[in-house]
Amino acid sequence: MSCDHPRIEALGDHEFLIRFTLDADTVAIQVRADPEIVARIAGPDPDEARVVAATAAFLIARQRPDDLPPQLDLDDVAAAYDGYVAELHDQIGSAPADD
Numbered sequence: 038m039s040c041d042h043p044r045i046e047a048l049g050d051h052e053f054l055i056r057f058t059l060d061a062d063t064v065a066i067q068v069r070a071d072p073e074i075v076a077r078i079a080g081p082d083p084d085e086a087r088v089v090a091a092t093a094a095f096l097i098a099r100q101r102p103d104d105l106p107p108q109l110d111l112d113d114v115a116a117a118y119d120g121y122v123a124e125l126h127d128q129i130g131s132a133p134a135d136d
Contacts, residue, residue, distance in 0.1 A: 043093040043102075045086055053089045057102035064102040066109065068092070074111040078125045091125050 046054040051072060057064045070085040078088050092114060096105060099118070115121050 043090065043097070045090050045093070047086055051085065053086065055089065055093050057093075057097065059102050062103070064105070066102070066105050066107060068108075069110040071110050071112040074115050074122065077122050079129055087129060088125065091129055092121075095121060095125060 044056045046056070048054055048067070051070045053068045053070060055066045055068055057066075068089055070089055075083045075085050075088045078091075088111070092111060095118075096102075096114070
């Protein structure tokens, strides 16, 4: 399996589309960036797209993109993976945002 880095597209209203290229196929997953989870990960005034990109990397490190549901919410990810919020918070929560 070869999976390229995901491409993130903001759809508005906390919604994002993540596209993974898996071998010759494209897998698309619509993600809702639950504002409460995003704030727990990245603090006040967070960069939702950055949290979604980190979430995509987190998920594909654990399973194939084509095994993920076509739609998911970050609170579902937090419920499914005990260390998700803490791990992403350690990665990006205290890092300065790019201005």
